[in-house]
Amino acid sequence: MMYRARIEVSLKPGHSDPEGEMTAQSLKELKYSVKKVGVSKVYEVFFEADSREKAEEAVEEMCRRLLANPTKDNYSYEIEEAR
Amino acid sequence: MKVEEIRVCVIRVGGTNCDAETKRAFDELGVKADINHLNEIVKKASLLDYNALVFPGGFSYGDYVRAGAILAKGTLTKLRHDLKMFVEEGRPILGICNGFQVLVEAGLLPAFEGISEYPEATLATNIPIGYNCRWTYLKHENSGRCLFTQKIPKGNVLRIPVAHAEGRFLFSKENEDRYLRKLYDNDQLVFRYCNKEGEYAEGEFPVNPNGAFHDIAGICDPTGTVFGLMPHPERAFYGWQLPDWTKTENMPTYGDGKLVFESMVEYLKSRF
Numbered sequence: 385m386m387y388r389a390r391i392e393v394s395l396k397p398g399h400s401d402p403e404g405e406m407t408a409q410s411l412k413e414l415k416y417s418v419k420k421v422g423v424s425k426v427y428e429v430f431f432e433a434d435s436r437e438k439a440e441e442a443v444e445e446m447c448r449r450l451l452a453n454p455t456k457d458n459y460s461y462e463i464e465e466a467r
Numbered sequence: 468m469k470v471e472e473i474r475v476c477v478i479r480v481g482g483t484n485c486d487a488e489t490k491r492a493f494d495e496l497g498v499k500a501d502i503n504h505l506n507e508i509v510k511k512a513s514l515l516d517y518n519a520l521v522f523p524g525g526f527s528y529g530d531y532v533r534a535g536a537i538l539a540k541g542t543l544t545k546l547r548h549d550l551k552m553f554v555e556e557g558r559p560i561l562g563i564c565n566g567f568q569v570l571v572e573a574g575l576l577p578a579f580e581g582i583s584e585y586p587e588a589t590l591a592t593n594i595p596i597g598y599n600c601r602w603t604y605l606k607h608e609n610s611g612r613c614l615f616t617q618k619i620p621k622g623n624v625l626r627i628p629v630a631h632a633e634g635r636f637l638f639s640k641e642n643e644d645r646y647l648r649k650l651y652d653n654d655q656l657v658f659r660y661c662n663k664e665g666e667y668a669e670g671e672f673p674v675n676p677n678g679a680f681h682d683i684a685g686i687c688d689p690t691g692t693v694f695g696l697m698p699h700p701e702r703a704f705y706g707w708q709l710p711d712w713t714k715t716e717n718m719p720t721y722g723d724g725k726l727v728f729e730s731m732v733e734y735l736k737s738r739f
Contacts, residue, residue: 396640454585455639
């Protein structure tokens, strides 16, 4: 079965987000009343798995082994069957 | 081991840089260094044919995901056994800039309890944001554990340049105090950013060029045989690489970066 995972990796609370701060500053210069910007990365992963349970296990592993560094990153994901 | 018998492997992949400068530094000291693509090592040679390993600077694999992450995981997948042997046998592993990021992402640094399954630290986006290339001053903090700085007295100030966009050394907030204490207890702290007079940057830009926690520029593992630093010692090896050599009456033959390579060679000569 083919699955699609949408994985979002974002900074843990309390960590500085220089990219977000720079983006917020730029939006303010464009006259938007922006208070804060948080930047995260989104990965769209298409992969094969035998079951939904196996698919979740695989995505957990992808996050822990490569996509997120537990020192500073949180991650969340949604998985659906892909056609 | 005689100097001419020492063999150093400099790992190359798409996006690495300063591999040639690193090789030239070893050449100057009479040591044979080979620049090998990671896949060459896997397919044609053995990492264990070498006495020392260097992950050079650069932006391996475009710094996608996080700086150094893809090369770290690739190296672990392909060479886990050999890397483990390297550490167990005390063969030196040096990571410069992107190489430091690789060692941290691979769990080889700080490696408080041995090679860690997941990273215990990170080299995050610079504050202020952006690529920063400048000469920095580094205070040597190590009391003797780190083999790569044996020729540098503790407290000495070195001048070596940085060139990176992701060099802000960090621990997780919940472990920050505990891990910093471990760095001191295990004598793993090696270089901190400081000014010319040796006063710590205390986070102030540009003395601390990236916002690194505790002004940390380089650390070693608890055995002292694995060392990573954001500054580039191979870019401060010769006197003519220094930014102000034309203004000096007598250009020095060498820069401070040479001491790192010399210390490494001295260790290899006496240890093997």
